[in-house]
Amino acid sequence: MKETIVLYPTPAMGHLVSIVELSKLILHHYPHQFSVTILLTTGLLDTPATTSYTNRISQTHPSIVFHRFPPLCNPPSLEPTPNYSLTAIAFEFIRLNNPNVLQALQTISETSIIRAFIIDFFCTSALHVASNLSIPTYYFFTSGAAALAAFLYFPTIHAQTTQSFKGLATTDLHFPGLPPIRASRLPEPVLDRADKAYLDFLYFTAHLPKAKGIIVNTFELLEPTAIKAVTSGLCVPDAPTPPVYYIGPLIADPDDRTGEGGHAGAHECLSWLDTQPSQSVVFLCFGSQGTFSVAQMKEIASGLEKSGQRFLWVVRSPPVEDHIKHFFEPENPDLDLLLPEGFLARIKGRGLVVKSWAPQVEVLNHDSVGGFVTHCGWNSVLEAVCAGVPMVAWPLYAEQHMNKAVLVEDLKLAMPIEQSEDGFVSSAEVETRLRALMASSEGKESRQRSREMKEKAWVAWSDGGSSLVAFSKLTEIWRQG
Structure with a gap:
């Protein structure tokens, strides 16, 4: 047998x-x-x-x-x-x-x-x-x-x-x-x-x-x-x-999930990254179930705009009272309603917002990406580690707060987002953390540690x-x- x-x-x-x-x-x-x-x-x-x-x-x-x-x-x-x-x-x-x-x-x-x-x-x-x-x-x-x-x-x-x-x-x-x-x-x-x-x-x-x-x-x-x-x-x-x-x-494997759900933004974001300077873009993505209120999305947008950093942001539809509908039905977030008026026009060229999904492994391994704002889901953490990309830790649910604690306090591969007790994050905090990640000596040290951990990840399977x-x-x- x-x-x-x-x-x-x-x-x-x-x-x-x-x-x-x-x-x-x-x-x-x-x-x-x-x-x-x-x-x-x-x-x-x-x-x-x-x-x-x-x-x-x-x-x-x-x-x-x-x-x-x-x-x-x-x-x-x-x-x-x-x-x-x-x-x-x-x-x-x-x-x-x-x-x-x-x-x-x-x-x-x-x-x-x-x-x-x-x-x-x-x-x-x-x-x-x-x-x-x-x-x-x-x-x-x-x-x-x-x-x-x-x-x-x-x-x-x-x-x-x-x-x-x-x-x-x-x-x-x-x-x-x-x-x-x-x-x-x-x-x-x-x-x-x-x-x-x-x-x-x-x-x-x-x-x-x-x-x-x-x-x-x-x-x-x-x-x-x-x-x-x-x-x-x-x-x-x-x-x-x-x-x-x-x-x-x-x-x-990126090939297994390319074009997931039919999202046209997959190739768009990679083409856009090709036009950006090396290590200059912050990637913001919060997993398949990571959602924010409209108020929180507007705060994120404001912080991104004020930070002056280049960014690629994956936006999902906000949670609704009918949780079952939100979980099971395909989404198509209305960016004009979810983001501040005129935001997309003002950040054109410096930032890109894509709906619902992006090819995360390919994005993290792109030469233009220099930082990752993540919900600390374990798959996302490993993908960032294997790409050698430093993180800003913004946990949302499940065991992600545990992952954040280890990434920030023990491994120093991530910087923490300061959250209120209900999880809300201000635009000023977003602005501060992005600047710190991309333009401070602390961010530079985190980037070096991330590169070293990338090498250790590959050694594990040698x-x-x-x-x-x-x-x-x-x-x-x-x-x-």
Whole structure:
């Protein structure tokens, strides 16, 4: 029988891209030993962007097989309640797909030996499904070692208080291997103990040590402090920490996402960058779900204009009350309504605003780009690191505040944006940070450190590099069965 690796991602774009890159890595090194199948839910979490992406991967990488589950007969309601948020609904949707996971694993096992089942952190509910079939199950952690350290330690933090973290706004929490994190800056699912999502998150983190191993998209020279904390057992004080394999950086292949969603701005922005001086442009992009109010966008625009810096800014539509519509429907932001009157005319030549999406990897690697204002999503962080581009850290959601703390305080690869408690940033702060990044001695030092880290990223996957060694150890286990 042939041998196969089965992967099960959360179908959000950032998680899906990372799983695909891991699949490509496995097939690149073992094209004749392993086949790869990626399990995908159908329904609630599908978006035009993810559907377009998986269709493109199927065409360009036919050796990656997508196994789509049938739709659920009774999917959860999309109407959130005070104690049942949209996040909790998404977690419930994934849990309700467990029978589909079981059916898929049993079907695949009829013709193949499953050497490993690799699940996303948010797919933890499938862990016992594979365990009952005696299939070795691993986590693929799509963020970095700092977030892993915090998540492993979260059950300990949970036991230290009975209050909701959103009520501990000024309290600093201490996770092994991380700078102090303000309680209110934790990922949204854990802020309110009354929300079902909190219990789900606690369940996920408590089960991390129960896997055969944890695969992490980072590399040792990028996050040595957090990795040391995990390795020494500080993050799971009452149980053994499973083997952890740091095999990053895995970043998106630009060819797989070119023209995502049909956005014409992709080629426009690259052509515009060709006309700009070397290292002169600040790139502002906040991920597939990073949105701002109209008031915040106007502040950003004002700060950009006053800074005098050249810039490329990706603008998404502001959030609306109908969160479901915003998440699932293609957007077409009206720049004339969202930006200050006359802004586009005044910055013409010095700045460019594109709608919704830009080819981020290609932009970051363009010679004209000298800085990156980012939400600190882990894929974006790795893409900037691999391009050697210094960052301004503007976290918005999920574990991004943790990533910011490490980037700013430990690695000094980023400058912080100062945010009010509700996350708002003034135009003066935008202006100050952009000037500091592009024209100060501190920015120059950050740029030099970023170039040095870029070299370390490539060393990780060279002969004898830490990521190649870790990947070889992992796959040797699979090959031995």
